[in-house]
Amino acid sequence: MTELQQLIIRNLQVKPHINAKEEIAIRVAFLKDYMKKHPFLHTYVLGISGGQDSTLAGKLAQLAMTELRDETGNSAYQFIAVRLPYGIQNDEEDAKKALEFIQPDKSVVVNVKPSVDALVNELKEHSQININDFNKGNIKARQRMVAQYAIASQENGAVIGTDHAAENLTGFFTKFGDGAADILPLFGLNKRQGRTLLKELNADKSLYEKIPTADLEENKPMISDEDALGVTYEAIDNYLEGKQVSDEDRKTIETWYKKAEHKRHLPITLGDTFWKE
Numbered sequence: 001m002t003e004l005q006q007l008i009i010r011n012l013q014v015k016p017h018i019n020a021k022e023e024i025a026i027r028v029a030f031l032k033d034y035m036k037k038h039p040f041l042h043t044y045v046l047g048i049s050g051g052q053d054s055t056l057a058g059k060l061a062q063l064a065m066t067e068l069r070d071e072t073g074n075s076a077y078q079f080i081a082v083r084l085p086y087g088i089q090n091d092e093e094d095a096k097k098a099l100e101f102i103q104p105d106k107s108v109v110v111n112v113k114p115s116v117d118a119l120v121n122e123l124k125e126h127s128q129i130n131i132n133d134f135n136k137g138n139i140k141a142r143q144r145m146v147a148q149y150a151i152a153s154q155e156n157g158a159v160i161g162t163d164h165a166a167e168n169l170t171g172f173f174t175k176f177g178d179g180a181a182d183i184l185p186l187f188g189l190n191k192r193q194g195r196t197l198l199k200e201l202n203a204d205k206s207l208y209e210k211i212p213t214a215d216l217e218e219n220k221p222m223i224s225d226e227d228a229l230g231v232t233y234e235a236i237d238n239y240l241e242g243k244q245v246s247d248e249d250r251k252t253i254e255t256w257y258k259k260a261e262h263k264r265h266l267p268i269t270l271g272d273t274f275w276k277e
């Protein structure tokens with residue numbers, strides 16, 4: 001293992017082996033403890049896409065809130081699941097299936113299309129800035145963040161993020177879009193470990209075998225993360241577990257890692273030196 005691989009594994013706190021039951025218990029307890037420590041907070045808010053990560057984070061949040069209600073008798077503790085389609089979602093059936101599995105206390109749907117289109121049109125008509133399809137994708141992700149924070153602010157809530165080690169490593173998230181959140185219950189897990197947790201939670205196979213996609217680009221509908229990244233999650237997960245990967249995969253993974261370093265820091269200040277290294 002190279003020094004960089006060791007450093008990344010240490011920073012992202014990935015374990016080479018996990019006990020799924022234990023990991024579920026630790027993460028549910030984390031979500032409960034955070035609520036208990038902050039009496040102002042009563043809800044967790046999370047966008048449910050129908051993908052693996054939000055299905056898992058949503059289930060953990062619902063388990064946490066159910067236990068909190070049972071333990072305290074306080075019915076204000078609620079998990080709010082948010083569907084956030086851009087118009088009609090390509091994989092809407094998967095999002096519905098995820099909600100059936102999670103059984104959230106509350107579920108709302110916010111169509112982000114009108115606000116995304118309004119901004120894109122405003123930039124075009126009044127500033128002559130033509131947003132391309134890829135950048136529009138990132139606006140969708142940021143608009144989803146705005147919607148979740150709007151709900152959290154009204155409902156004494158905290159926004160859950162679905163960032164985990166495999167996404168963090170590659171920077172495969174929109175900065176201040178899906179990358180913006182208050183609490184990250186999947187921290188330290190790679191993609192296959194997340195799948196193992198969903199299996200342990202008795203999720204339907206289709207929910208954890210689903211091909212990961214951000215589905216942000218209209219020109220490339222449902223393009224898989226793996227196609228966009230040029231490397232498989234199998235290789236990323238192996239790398240994060242300290243295993244050997246091919247030279248080509250290592251190069252791709254480490255290039256993404258370095259390129260995304262700025263996303264792992266708060267806005268760069270005069271006192272920061274990380275970007276010089």
Ligand SMILES: NC(=O)c1ccc[n+]([C@@H]2O[C@H](COP(=O)([O-])OP(=O)(O)OC[C@H]3O[C@@H](n4cnc5c(N)ncnc54)[C@H](O)[C@@H]3O)[C@@H](O)[C@H]2O)c1
Pocket residue numbers: 134135137138170171172173174175176214215216217223224225228262
């Ligand atoms: N597959 C899809 O459907 C799809 C579509 C869009 C985005 N994505 C993915 O989402 C992620 C987001 O894309 P992205 O990273 O291009 O956009 P991003 O918005 O997350 O990050 C780019 C922004 O970060 C800032 N930035 C860039 N380099 C910087 C640096 N060195 N220092 C400080 N700030 C810097 C700039 O403001 C830039 O606009 C990517 O992983 C991308 O592949 C996927």
Ligand SMILES: Nc1ncnc2c1ncn2[C@@H]1O[C@H](COP(=O)(O)O)[C@@H](O)[C@H]1O
Pocket residue numbers: 046047048049051053054082083084085086089144162173178213214215
């Ligand atoms: N269509 C969506 N509805 C609700 N929430 C969504 C949707 N698409 C994405 N999200 C949220 O963003 C994160 C990241 O998604 P990626 O597929 O990793 O880009 C996802 O976990 C949802 O919380």
Ligand SMILES: O=P(O)(O)OP(=O)(O)O
Pocket residue numbers: 049050051052053054055162211212213214
């Ligand atoms: O973040 P999600 O839930 O959309 O999962 P995936 O990244 O697997 O699409």
Ligand SMILES: [Mg+2]
Pocket residue numbers: 049051052212213214215
């Ligand atoms: Mg997804």
